[in-house]
Amino acid sequence: MRLFSRLRDPELSNIVIYGIATGLAAVLILVQTRVLWRALTPADFGVWALLDPVLIPVASIVLFGIDHAIVKQLRVDHLPLRVVTGNLLVTTLPAAALCLLVIGIIFHLSFHSGWTTALLLTVAGEALMLMMQTAFRATGAVRLFAALLLSRNLLYLVLLLGIQANSGMVSLSVGLVFLTRGGCVMLVGMAAVAALRPVPRIDWARYRDALHYGFPLLLTTVIYAVTDMTDRWFLADFTGVVAVGVYALHLKVAAILSQAIVIPFGLWFPPERFKRINDVDEGRSFFIATATVLALICGYLSGCVWLARDLVLSLIAPGIVASPLILACCLAAVTCLALSHAFNVGLLMPGHTRKNAICTVYTITATVLAAGILVPLFGMNGAAVSRLFGGLVLVGVTAVWSNRVFPIAFPFATILAYFAASAAAAAALNRAATGHGLKGLAVALVAWTAVTLLFAALWWTRLRPARGVRSRPFRRQSGRQG
Structure with a gap:
């Protein structure tokens, strides 16, 4: 009975849910890697291996670190989550759009890639995902966080397999791979915004505080x-x-x-x-x-x-x-x-x-x-x-x-x-x-x-x-x- 009551403890159950969700996400990522290993040429797989790990850090750059301040403004400043998230999402839009433009120009001029737009879509979607994931875990909404994490990975895997099966292509291009990922994270991120229903309110003082901390x-x-x-x-x-x-x-x-x-x-x-x-x-x-x-x-x-x-x-x-x-x-x-x-x-x-x-x-x-x-x-x-x-x-x-x-x-x-x-x-x-x-x-x-x-x-x-x-x-x- 003591063990059973301990398992019902909210803190322990949250850790268990985090572990299960990220464990399942890890399995999905490994399956995605196997699919990409077979779908990309060795050279394209190497290019993907160089670019894929930097997408989330670049998404953090687009946000200028304000996602880190959600926990601080919620726990220390005791502001409502919907207000914090709504303010930061709205007030960061001009800086985020400018940052994406600069990143796109630099990448295009440096690599002359035909899939710059696909990368920018992925970065923007990952930035939105960072905000929503941080918002959910800041309040201990681990089930929503788990749903967000698993849905983006599962949808990405299903689309990769579907594109391969329906198009009859033996191999995929790197641009199509990133375009698929960008569409997935943007779609799931927008669904998370709809579930949270943040209050869009401009508060430049709070935005500056978020920048200062994050x-x-x-x-x-x-x-x-x-x-x-x-x-x-x-x-x-x-x-x-x-x-x-x-x-x-x-x-x-x-x-x-x-x-x-x-x-x-x-x-x-x-x-x-x-x-x-x-x-x-x-x-x-x-x-x-x-x-x-x-x-x-x-x-x-x-x-x-x-x-x-x-x-x-x-x-x-x-x-x-x-x-x-x-x-x-x-x-x-x-x-x-x-x-x-x-x-x-x-x-x-x-x-x-x-x-x-x-x-x-x-x-x-x-x-x-x-x-x-x-x-x-x-x-x-x-x-x-x-x-x-x-x-x-x-x-x-x-x-x-x-x-x-x-x-x-x-x-x-x-x-x-x-x-x-x-x-x-x-x-x-x-x-x-x-x-x-x-x-x-x-x-x-x-x-x-x-x-x-x-x-x-x-x-x-x-x-x-x-x-x-x-x-x-x-x-x-x-x-x-x-």
Whole structure:
């Protein structure tokens, strides 16, 4: 009965819904990748792999970061959601339209592409989706968020398959692929607007407040997007777009972890952070427990995906053999990204958001230097190592600087020891399972689960007596936000 009542807890049910929705979305994305792998030529797939990841960051640029301020204006300023969303949607239209025009001109002059309009439609639709997704999760409307997320991915997949089947085309063009995606996100985004029914009200003071709060976070998003693409750009320059396509397949496999953990956590954690900061210990016990559980989950799922890499990649792209090193680095980089969110409490306080961009500047500098040295020497392996190096810098710098603003006694040494021991255990299980087919993989996964449970029990036993407030309290600062 206690377990049943716990499952009915709204906070836990919200996390479960986030997890299920993003998990199903991850499956749909993997199916989309398989369809595109077969429908595009290797060169076109490489072009798609270079452009597809930057569409959402570019959509954030079109919004100038105001989507980040929805949670702040709702939770901190206590404004109604329909008023906040309506004001931001209306007042951002002139700047967004001008930004889209500039992006279109730059892209057309740089690449002389015949499908610039398709890209702009996709960017505009993704910008609208960002606003609506943030609005739904800001109020905990997880079912609406889940419906929005799944409908856009399902509709996109159905249309891709339908176009292929009805036209009789063996292969699709990159322009048609982006046009299809743009139409899907715009249609679903408009349906979400109709469901929310925002109040269109112009309030330039609130818009400026949203810019003030969200623009530094936008800089962080953009810089991180550049960091995320650095290895692919160097790889395209030195080995060509076909190699980028193969490398992107490994990133898609690693994205299973991102879709299952990082995205749901990133959706759930920001509003929860604002609520927990009002606890007696200002949320420190909660933040320590959250980081601990997140590290355990990331380690376990990373091991599962890595051990089953050959099976998973063959489902996405038949004929491609997975690289253990590349996938391990990609999974570790995703884990670093997840933990950088969990460790980042202080830098998302009003008045400190600009520091996130500085942390990401350190990250991109490290990634560019590593990629510039390693990719020409080691190709895809060098690209993967440079990605991991950038992730380590991101989580390290973010944790240190956030702790200066808001001290929390995170168990950093224990987390590092856990990941080292887990990596050794996964390598040993992989060696034992090699050559034994699906039966060996099944045994390895069962053994991996048992090893993780053992590590978790040892860790939690050690952590519980020490958990609590062990550092000076945070004093909220008054002053300008940004």
